[in-house]
Amino acid sequence: MMTYRFPSQVELIEQTDGAILLKTIPLSVLRVNRACATLLKAMRDGGPVANVAQNTALFDQLAARGFLEQVQTVPESPQKYPFVSVIIPVRDREKELGRCLESLSALHYPLERLEVIVVDDGSKDNSAWYAKKWGAKVISSGANGAGPAAARNRGAAVANGEILAFIDSDCTASKEWFQQLVPLFDDATLAAVGGKVAGISKESDLDLYEDVMSSLCMGAHPRLAGKGADTFYLPSCNLLVKKDAFLDLNGFAPTMQVGEDVDLCWRLRDKGWRIAYMPAGAVFHKHRNQLWSFMSRRFFYGTSEEKLQRLHPKRKKQMVVPPLLAGLLFVFLTIPWTGGLGVLIAGIMAVMDSQLLKEKTQKMGVNLRLFQLLRARLRTMVSLLYSLSFHLVRYYSILMIVLGILQPLFIPVLLLMLGCAAMVDFSVKKVQLPFISFFFFYILEQLSYGLGVFWGCVKGMNFRSYVVVLRRHIDG
Template sequence: MTLPAGFVVELDRHTRVLDGGRALLGGHPTRLLRLTPRARRLLTGRTVTVRDAAGALLADRLLDTGMAHPVADALPPRPDPRYTVVVPVRDRPRQLDRLLATVGSGPPVIVVDDASRHPEAVAAVAARHGARLLALPVNTGPAGARNAGLRRVTTPYVVFVDSDVVLAPDTVPTLLAHFADPALAMAVPRITGLPGTAPTWIARYENARSSLDLGAHPAAVRPGTPVSWASTACTVARVDALKDGFDERMRVGEDVDLCWRLIEDGWRVRYEPRARAAHEHRARLGDWLLRKAVYGTGAHPLAERHPEFIAPAVFAPWGTAFVTVLLLQRRWSLPAAAAVAGVTALGIARKLDGTGHPHLLALRLTANGVAGALSQTSALLTRHWWPLTAVGCTVSRRLRRATLAAALADVALEYRHDRARLDPVRYGVARRLDDLAYGAGVWCSALKGRSLAALKPRVTR
């Protein structure tokens, strides 16, 4: 499959142009891409526009490595842009009415009633908006409800939208533009909090730090990268790529499973934050904690299906050595950690030989690696492994110091980054409750499945 003429990609914000355009440094994992003289001429500033086979080859390579992303408003039109909206719902007539009002009367809409307790209210809302109603006799969960709607879709594309989501007018058109890429199976927007629905401090925290919000920057969705999964609370997908759709045995994590299966099959999945969908987050503490724990229970089923993708942290060998010597907290720990980082930087500099300032670039890359290793270690201590951390803190002063430092540093860095409309104390409490609830769900699923696979970090080059 070849990218069409007129397809435009722009270099990722972290991709560096080196030596006057002779090489590019970036992607996930970070790599050095040396450009031929012909390829250099195809790069205009930080964009590549496909005009011939060479341009298509370069743009495709940049997309595969994560060095660049499509420019949605500059992409060629699709031959057949028709789509059907599928809305799984169980009760929630008020939210369904609000969503369907934003969908409009253009595309066909299938409302799948997943055995509501009050089906007449859902039926009335669907009829008022001219949507086709498909009522299921037994509750099957989100995966089964979406599949039931998918089987009745006759258009090339399907838009899955949860009933507690509100669409902006440009959400679906922006995502559809990405399907000019023939290798794209699914595109998802940024999920933000619904404006005017943050009456509690938990809701304000969730609006700033929702698990569904994948950030402000575009990304290829791939395991082991900063955007390693995508939610199907709102998504546009190519129908012929979905095959049998979601795994109906999964009540949670079914969206992550579908995303990873598509990637395993050679398809691309794209995250486009310029397209936005507003989600009505849970505002009550008990409901919010339960939802976070439920998210965690998807870890073991995902570990069974995708053992090569699931890991709470992914370390390079040198990163493992770096954090290990720091956690030991001996007199020689800081010098030893510095030595590990120094040797690593020298090794990276050798790989960058031939570029301008290879040692400076190597130091920057090593610093990024150090920050990533420390961040992941912090998450292990305070989120994924917190039951073990809690037990260990009762007997180890060093572990208590490391955990306290990790918890405080995490809150300080994330609070500054998120700009939550919440004071630092309540933000910090919510942050820790978020981690405790999610980690509890992960451990419950692991113990129920009698496997710790979802809790094992991965060390990889």
């Protein structure tokens, strides 16, 4: 179940008509009414919190803005053991499938409450034989290469389980896969749950990069989401879904060869369901550890953006760009060319920005020291620099390289953006690699993905994937 914790870095400032929530890193200020203040005060003080279930939506919103922490807790064993159908699409992966089925036979879950369904998508090897050897039910996808989405739907159509568990044939499951994830369905609002996806191999530098930078890796922190315009999803290689919810939406989009898991999760959320990620219940994936296959896969992922944007037009990319702070960042970046004048202008703009922020917080009844203001704005500016850098590197890296060749003065800006995006991701993801190796793979990933996005847009004659919604305001 999902519980909530009052973070140590958040201050609750009580007022007569409610309270102010203050978070200094990054700086965020929020006014709440008296009823909400009472709930939060009880949570902060460690006392009982009334009406937790009725206030789940409120707590989720506060957690999304960083004023509460979501804590996913899992009982040692579920109250009941629902019947689970494991569905594995396969095509010509007999050795990988054998390892996958062997891992499923060792699950810490009552075997009588499990069934394994292997959907053969036109294999020419012995995949079907291996599946039968391990006692799985084998069915045909009905086509020769229908794709994993269509194959999974065929498996779901004959499944007997209350819960459908999807895993890929090149994955192996941890013994605790179901033990740690199935109990989350005690929350009736959840339609889907996903667990950690780690790499099987950690031998090469590329293995180590993929282990934390793969789009299948959802991070070290639990996350829960319902309706909303964000892009949170759960990858299909470690995905548990309520069968009724899955069938109600007619399952995966069968014609999608990539991005079908994103589409399903977004449709579930649009329908009013919630989905949850738990950094447990691990599945181990055989990542691409050859450069060409690594780049090809990133290119393939990039091609999905056009179709996903067409199917879900409300989910546009968003970026918060406060005008004054963006101007300050621009002036700061041009100092190598503007010299002392740039330093003077940047100093004036920094003072103006800090003064406006001070006035804003004082109106809300919060008095901050100059050090707190400067630290908050510096952190916000670095965050803005990362967001802008990552977006430009992700989608316009080829154009940026061409501009650098045509105009050498642009090269320092290009290197700064590449370095900023890479350094932040390297630090946050805690990659166990030398930075130079990480930087090499990072550049290849951005180039490959960006080319995939462009190619998908060209094929679909739709370039709305490049549209970014700019917002002026940022918390704090």
